[in-house]
Amino acid sequence: MSIAQIFHWIQSTGWANALRESDLAYPIVLSLHLCGIAFFGAAILITNLRLLGLALQQSPVADIVRQLRPWKWAGFILVVTCGFLMASAKADTYYPNTWFRIKMLLLALVGIHALVFRRSVYRASGAVLPRNARLAGCLSLALWLGILSMGRWIAYYEKPKKVNASLKVSEGVVGREYSDLGTTFNYHAG
Amino acid sequence: MIYDLAANPLNSNEWSFPLTECFHVASMVLCIGTIAVVDLRLLGIGLRNQTAAQLVRATEGWTIAGFSIVITSGLLIFSSDPLKYLHSAPFQLKMTLLLFGILYNYTLHRKVAQSSPPSALRFVIAGFSLALWAALVCSSIFIAFW
Numbered sequence: 001m002s003i004a005q006i007f008h009w010i011q012s013t014g015w016a017n018a019l020r021e022s023d024l025a026y027p028i029v030l031s032l033h034l035c036g037i038a039f040f041g042a043a044i045l046i047t048n049l050r051l052l053g054l055a056l057q058q059s060p061v062a063d064i065v066r067q068l069r070p071w072k073w074a075g076f077i078l079v080v081t082c083g084f085l086m087a088s089a090k091a092d093t094y095y096p097n098t099w100f101r102i103k104m105l106l107l108a109l110v111g112i113h114a115l116v117f118r119r120s121v122y123r124a125s126g127a128v129l130p131r132n133a134r135l136a137g138c139l140s141l142a143l144w145l146g147i148l149s150m151g152r153w154i155a156y157y158e159k160p161k162k163v164n165a166s167l168k169v170s171e172g173v174v175g176r177e178y179s180d181l182g183t184t185f186n187y188h189a190g
Numbered sequence: 191m192i193y194d195l196a197a198n199p200l201n202s203n204e205w206s207f208p209l210t211e212c213f214h215v216a217s218m219v220l221c222i223g224t225i226a227v228v229d230l231r232l233l234g235i236g237l238r239n240q241t242a243a244q245l246v247r248a249t250e251g252w253t254i255a256g257f258s259i260v261i262t263s264g265l266l267i268f269s270s271d272p273l274k275y276l277h278s279a280p281f282q283l284k285m286t287l288l289l290f291g292i293l294y295n296y297t298l299h300r301k302v303a304q305s306s307p308p309s310a311l312r313f314v315i316a317g318f319s320l321a322l323w324a325a326l327v328c329s330s331i332f333i334a335f336w
Binding site for chain 1: 219230239245252327328331332334335
């Protein structure tokens with residue numbers, strides 16, 4: 001079974017069909033995805049700001065990291081579950097989507113980042129800022145910003161060779177197609 | 191004077207609109223996320239070794255920075271098609287929640303978060319704050335689906 005076939009199988013499952021065909025379920029799952037990003041992204045943000053020495057400098061890194069860990073995991077599971085559901089509803093179009101692939105690659109790098117800095121930074125005890133703390137914080141912020149951006153860009157992916165410019169300016173009509181959002185807005189310019 | 195939508199850079203190239211949205215979402219995490227840190231502390235979850243007042247002090251600058259970028263990028267997105275947004279019910283709800291949320295955050299919410307000893311009202315104030323910002327996020331999503 002190739003990866004494309006696995007994606008196709010996921011799309012044909014009951015829950016993926018139900019999500020794709022419901023008018024309400026998809027925006028609700030997307031809303032939960034974004035709420036998860038807003039509330040739990042904060043845990044990652046605060047951890048990294050502390051590692052960079054930009055917030056809560058009076059508290060040891062280990063103290064902040066340890067207190068936020070369960071909260072970070074809860075958020076991660078919520079966001080990934082919602083993300084998986086949305087991707088499975090349109091798995092066939094997600095599979096060739098370059099931005100989706102880059103997003104998955106960056107998520108894998110987040111895992112590697114965690115393994116690399118786990119002992120030296122995230123589990124370090126003591127009041128002194130670990131030596132690699134700033135590096136770990138910068139890399140983590142960059143990775144998550146990349147994931148966030150790729151997530152937004154997935155909606156704007158166009159298959160190569162297919163002439164379907166997302167922005168067509170002709171005869172005074174501008175049409176931007178929100179391909180992933182399921183809605184097309186058209187308006188007359190001028 | 192007729193506003194020519196096609197002349198808006200957000201409508202005339204392929205990357206500026208999604209890029210603006212990325213700034214919008216990232217700065218949304220910055221403002222709503224930092225407020226949520228304080229809310230969760232008031233509910234007794236998260237950074238419990240710090241007081242809510244300490245967390246307000248540590249995050250208030252980031253919250254302001256987040257609000258500045260989220261509103262600036264939001265105005266840009268609005269300019270890409272003002273009439274569509276003005277006539278959108280979820281957008282109207284979102285703006286109402288935003289106005290109310292900012293007022294709430296810098297008055298009642300702040301007062302309770304900084305009170306010492308902790309106010310008995312803190313659970314209600316924090317729960318309401320979380321619900322309000324979650325509702326704002328949901329209303330944003332529904333703009334595209336209405």
